[in-house]
Amino acid sequence: MTALLGVAIGRFWDSRSESGRWQRDQRTASYRALAEQFQAVNEILRGLATADPASEGYSDRVEQVRLIDFKAWDSAYTAVWLYGSPHVVAVASALDATVTRLFYDTQEQQG
Template identity: 50%
Template sequence: MGAALLAAAAGVIGVALGRLWDIRSEAARWRRDQETASYQRLAEAFILLYEEIRTIALTERDTNTLIEAISSTRRDKTWDNALVAVWLHGSASVVTAASLMDRTVTKLFYDAQARQHSTEDWNRARIPSADAFERFLASVRKDINLSPVSVRLFPHIPN
């Protein structure tokens, strides 16, 4: 009876340890999934915001179209929500890159509101934000153990 009891206890302990290991593994997978999803959401939000800012920059001044574009961009919280998710779930290096990207895109937004851009002006003004986005992507790829890529999403357009 003693051996049977020991075997049963060992089985229960084994099941408990296995379940504890499963819970720990599930938590790690959940964290990784949240982190990766937040990175993807911020990249997607950047593309949307970047295009909204481009529209504002190239739109004639003192028009209802411009006023509505600016208002719409200010009301849309997609960027802010995605940025907060990265701040909550991201690694320190990715949060740093995301914060730099936020500063450059905010500056680009205010610059786009201040004056109408020619295509050449836009191509120059957008470079810091595009570069910050590329650095964010490189930081994310490194963080999630993907190899670096040399492809640029926003290649610089020569003047």
């Protein structure tokens, strides 16, 4: 009976420890992905800022940035919502709002 209780407690402890490690790993991966996507979005916005709005295909490029290029950013940001600490989620939300504002500011300053 004592051995059975020991096995049950051990399995519970392993399960709980594994869950904690999984959550930690997901949180770390989400932070890394957001940092990587921030760099990618920065480069995309730099390219958009230096493009000539009068050039052929500019409006198509803006639509591609909005609809396609930002998808990876949105996925990374969503993962931070799911796995991040409350403080990091708040900072990521402010960063997302700033990136969005920068996207629109880039177009307004050129237009």
